[in-house]
Amino acid sequence: MEPKEVEIEFPRGDTFMYGFELVDSKKNPLNLTPEEAEIYFTCKKNENTSEVIFQKKFSTGEIQFVENGVYCLTINSKDTNELKYGTYGYDVTVKSGDFISTCIIGTITITKEFTHKSNE
Numbered sequence: 001m002e003p004k005e006v007e008i009e010f011p012r013g014d015t016f017m018y019g020f021e022l023v024d025s026k027k028n029p030l031n032l033t034p035e036e037a038e039i040y041f042t043c044k045k046n047e048n049t050s051e052v053i054f055q056k057k058f059s060t061g062e063i064q065f066v067e068n069g070v071y072c073l074t075i076n077s078k079d080t081n082e083l084k085y086g087t088y089g090y091d092v093t094v095k096s097g098d099f100i101s102t103c104i105i106g107t108i109t110i111t112k113e114f115t116h117k118s119n120e
Contacts, residue, residue: 003103023069042091045089091105
């Protein structure tokens with residue numbers, strides 16, 4: 001199954017809540033626990049680099065199960081505060097044992113801000 005493509009856009013340094021749904025190939029909700037699977041949200045400059053800008057994980061509580069296949073994570077101001085304006089890539093990947101599936105792939109566009117960290 002092809003990953004769902006989702007574009008995200010928000011001002012640099014803002015807190016952004018990101019909710020997403022995970023379903024199986026038959027469109028049934030995936031109600032996972034950290035003991036069953038790891039879920040990664042990984043942000044990089046592009047797909048050709050190994051350097052991670054920031055990452056959120058299910059096992060650390062940074063990604064939380066909400067209900068019926070819906071999960072939520074928070075991109076904190078510290079995650080983007082020092083980034084240059086522009087577009088970055090991300091994906092949401094589920095790993096259980098030897099099974100690995102990229103469920104969502106997309107871009108995060110960091111837009112202008114006027115109240116910088118130094119103004120707070």
